[in-house]
Amino acid sequence: MKERNSSIKKYLFIILVVIGIILSAIYIVIIQHQPTKTENGRTILHFWESYTRFDKAAMQSVVDDYNKSQDKYFVEMLTVSNPGQKLILAVSGGNPPDLCTLWSNQVIIFAAKSALMPLNKALKDAGISKADYIPGLWDLTQYKGFCWGLPLTPYDYGLYWNKRLFQKAGLDPNKPPTTLKQLSEYSDKLTIVKILRNGKEKLVRYSNLTPGEKKAKDFSIVQLGFSPSLSSGWQTDFLFYLEGKYWNGTDKILANSPKVQDVVNWYAGYAKKYGVENIMKFASSFGRFGSAQSPFITEKAAMLYNGSWEFLSFKQFNQGLNWDVAPFPNARGDTKNPVTVLGSDVIVIPRGSPHPKAAFGFIKFISSQKEIEKLDIGQGKFSPLRKVSKNFIKNNPNPKIKFFMELAKSKNARIEPKCPVWSQYLSSLGVAFNQVFYGVYSAKEALGIVKKRIQPLLDSNLKVWSSVKKSRFKEWGKENDSL
């Protein structure tokens, strides 16, 4: 007996370790495993999206409608910050969600890497086609002949202006600038600076400064008419308004082309005019873009290039703001077919989705006119569909929704280039814009550096694509047929 007790004591530790391992395995495999069915036996579809607050509430209401409309599947929505990055890891780890929303400029990158499922056959069977959608928005999700998702909550861009500041400057508050030259002239009238004259500090409109004072730039900006640098993050959009291209669509980077140099020079022109330091000091006194301390909301900037969602910031932070929006001026001064840049959140099915057919069922549901209008009204966005119901505009909280809808239908509505190295290209272009803005390099030098850097990346990417093209198309065809 004494010997038996001593044996048990001797191996007690080993026994405890083995029990611990078994319990951990049970916990991991059984308890922690993601549930696949609800309590009443419905299959759970996991849906990742990045919405918060009222955007999330709008999407949740559509998800609730879907869950009530049938009893086989249950969509469980999860708010995930930066879903694109997490989706890469989930797909490569073999554990993606059933559905996800991405930004439109991420779709091509994911599609090229076979991280998404093509939807052509499923869309055809569901009777959904290009004819149902605003052309530019449908085009956002097309790549190499396949459709990789459907746009849900689109947006486009325009020129916002402050009517009260226009009136104070002696400008017609209902007539925004329609050409780039007018934009510059209006900006000069709307810009107010603090300058020392005869030993006294005075507030003077920039257009009333003497040529000497303008050249010296020895003033501080109190109110800015316009500067494209206030919309940093979208600098590259301005090329579309000047009718340029960033690449030829196949294999050539056009970073150092005359048109791109023109847009960079135009962008930096405002810095040269008002003084780089003056603009940076002015901009640094404000908070983050779209916050209560942003220059347009605090009425320190009279005009701003921004997206169709911006009315939400006005509603939240400055309801008294007397604003309006118009197409951003383009190089040709074409007001009949204005230029804008389109984008959208896109719903996609990741490769390896546990229930792809069921996931498409949800996509078909949410893309119906009734549900997509409910979603877009809830988020204050316009519908991606050509046809909208009579009450869509009336019920939409965005007072300018009709304007943004018509703008999106313009034949000059543009989308971001579907260049496979667009992420690195965009980053390099951003640096080039700033280098010219700060006067570090000329436009030719800065863009020459971009071309030198990005062209080899594109060449290498195209080389890899040519070697995997056949297998990719075969794989995509197979996945397309499986849906």
Place this chain on the structure above:
Amino acid sequence: MTRYERRQLGKGLLFVSPWIIGFCLFLAYPLVMSLYYSLCNYDILTSPVFIGLGNYKELLSDSIFWQSLYNTFFYALFAIPISLFTAFFFAVLLNCNIKCRGILRTIYYIPSLVPLVASAMIWVWILNGKFGLLNYFLSFLGIHGPDWLNSIAWTKPSVIFTTIWGVGNTMVIFLAGLNDVPKELYEAADIDGASFISKLKNVTIPLISPVIYFNLVMGIIGALQVFTVSYVMFSSTGGAGPDRSVLFYTVYLYNNAFQYNRMGYACAMAWIMFIIILILTIITTRAYRKKIHYGGL
């Protein structure tokens, strides 16, 4: 090996097995795989394609790689001595027998407890060109402060400046070292008529040389891997600052891995940084070997 020794060895290994399993799974395996991926064209979503030293060759001709390396070394060259000197200075002062020493030690340590992201956000406002506190205080001295975060010339100094905020940890380690110096040596120096500086130079510094060496090596490793502060302070430019003036090595590595999906390229960068840190640690060890006095002598 006897049966008893084998059994003892088995028990010992069983005790450390959780650590060994964790080490293999979370350190050794990822390390080996990252070395393999650094030799591949790998974008996470598709299988890695072996390209030999292609990533390393591309890095050598990548101007942004060299710029990020320069920025990192520039930062380390100033941040390490400044933070070491500041931490040592405060540690010496807080080692003196003064009233409220405990409270003062806490006060000087608390800033290092503030999360890096929060402190970076605070620094964005302190260093604001128009309304920042720093320029406000400089104006009392008649100095017109620069636009710290938007001026290409001042972005690196502004990040270096923020390192002073986090010297609490280094200061505490110095304090522990200073407390270990035998008081008899100070008494003997007092008897010989040594001044404060003389005692510092001939007693304190030699006896805390192992602590200085430790903080120096940790400082080199930390400075060359700076990420959070610049990434948050210059978030509008992706952590790069104007004209990539504060694009640090780890930020560029992160961008390559998770923004551009060039995981193989990022792994190559990681291994190059590992080799750089290893070489610098070996150089530091060799250079200070004779100047480090262990065991109080």
